[in-house]
Amino acid sequence: MIGALPPNATIGLVGGGQLGRMSALAAARLGYRCHILTREEDSPAAQVSHAVTISDYADPASLRAFAAAVDVISFEFENVSAEGLDLLASLKPVRPAPSVLRISQDRIAEKSFLNNTGVATAPWRVVETLAELEAAVAELGLPSVLKTTRLGYDGKGQAMLRSPGNLAPAFERLSPKPLILEGFVDFAREISVVIARGADGSVSAFDTVENQHRDHILDITLAPARITAEVDQAAQRIARDVVAALDLVGLLAVEMFVDRDGRVLANEIAPRPHNSGHWTIDACPMSQFEAHIRAIAGLPLPPAVRHSDAVMKNLVGPHEAALWPAIVASPGLIPHHYGKAEAHPGRKIGHVTRLFPRGALPGAFGIKAALGVLG
Ligand code: AMP
Numbered sequence: 001m002i003g004a005l006p007p008n009a010t011i012g013l014v015g016g017g018q019l020g021r022m023s024a025l026a027a028a029r030l031g032y033r034c035h036i037l038t039r040e041e042d043s044p045a046a047q048v049s050h051a052v053t054i055s056d057y058a059d060p061a062s063l064r065a066f067a068a069a070v071d072v073i074s075f076e077f078e079n080v081s082a083e084g085l086d087l088l089a090s091l092k093p094v095r096p097a098p099s100v101l102r103i104s105q106d107r108i109a110e111k112s113f114l115n116n117t118g119v120a121t122a123p124w125r126v127v128e129t130l131a132e133l134e135a136a137v138a139e140l141g142l143p144s145v146l147k148t149t150r151l152g153y154d155g156k157g158q159a160m161l162r163s164p165g166n167l168a169p170a171f172e173r174l175s176p177k178p179l180i181l182e183g184f185v186d187f188a189r190e191i192s193v194v195i196a197r198g199a200d201g202s203v204s205a206f207d208t209v210e211n212q213h214r215d216h217i218l219d220i221t222l223a224p225a226r227i228t229a230e231v232d233q234a235a236q237r238i239a240r241d242v243v244a245a246l247d248l249v250g251l252l253a254v255e256m257f258v259d260r261d262g263r264v265l266a267n268e269i270a271p272r273p274h275n276s277g278h279w280t281i282d283a284c285p286m287s288q289f290e291a292h293i294r295a296i297a298g299l300p301l302p303p304a305v306r307h308s309d310a311v312m313k314n315l316v317g318p319h320e321a322a323l324w325p326a327i328v329a330s331p332g333l334i335p336h337h338y339g340k341a342e343a344h345p346g347r348k349i350g351h352v353t354r355l356f357p358r359g360a361l362p363g364a365f366g367i368k369a370a371l372g373v374l375g
Helices: 018-029 060-068 082-091 098-104 107-116 130-140 164-173 229-246 288-297 317-321 324-328 364-370
Strands: 010-014 033-038 051-054 072-075 124-127 144-148 158-161 179-183 187-197 203-205 209-214 217-223 250-259 264-270 308-316 334-337 348-357
Touching (some): 010 018, 010 288, 018 288, 033 060, 051 060, 060 082, 072 288, 082 098, 098 107, 098 264, 107 179, 107 229, 107 264, 130 144, 130 164, 130 179, 158 164, 187 229, 203 229, 229 250, 229 264, 250 288, 308 317, 317 348, 324 334
Parallel strands (some): 010 033, 033 051
Antiparallel strands (some): 124 179, 144 158, 144 179, 187 203, 187 209, 187 250, 209 217, 217 308, 250 264, 334 348
16 A cells, blocks of 8 residues: 555546546545546546546557556546456556456446345346246246346346346347346335445445436435435445445445335445435535545545535436526526536436535425426
């Protein structure tokens, strides 16, 4: 373990999206420079960073030049090839370690790891052929969810199976194989925990939050989640167990389901800042982005204090992008724009946060009213 990075050190971030942008802004407050590696011209992260390398994530010459220019490497985008990760790790400290990314990149590795760590998930089966899918459906029942093992996000790469006629078309459509079949969880709530862990093993966990999706994309996060103390403790325990078992240095989000019996089941882990942690920028003295930078830079990790309750709403696609002038004219809405030139359907272009005194998070109607033009 090297010591804490001094101010003016350079942090290399792989990926140029909004998570990199908000990480770079947090890094700047701590006196660090960020160097972004991205395929994209004019990316959200590069717009606010010290330097950028524009290249494919697999090009060895670019990876070498990037590594040479930075003091430590982290990610906002995890799908870098195994060879690329190994090359980077041979040149500079990579946090979290490539072994962690290999687990989160692959649903089979991820679910095996979770179950081996004693963390419950929906029941699941690996499916390589249509015959195996039929056998898995016979075991897990319908409805169930068929997913690709790699590169799935925001509901891409998955299909809900509701009737026997859905099996063959879904199996043909989804690739690459193998796939996994998951039993359907009739969840009462979706929740998540974002947790940072330093190289010395210290952890700092943000409060458990509640997530509401629309068209498979996160729409609203409520902080704190409206859950019992028992569910909260179970969720926080899972987050702590997962980062300890991974020996993670950096930040990790755990997405979970709470089923109708109050059981907490892990769905996904992401070893990076997470959309369900954006509220921390406005409702916590140290945001998830600052916690990420502190963890990878070797700075102390203070407790993840929340001074306010919060509602975070994503701005997705052209319709919500068009509301921007009204959003910035609304006194209670804290605006965050990602600097993207185009607002394609389904694309996240920003988010807003609305704060409430602790304990004063309103119910559904109050939240709708509080979001004003976005309600
Ligand atoms: P994922 O890509 O695994 O994060 O799934 C995206 C969303 O699909 C989740 O946030 C849930 O809303 C839904 N989903 C995924 N897996 C299941 C499941 N096994 N049962 C019920 N809903 C699911």
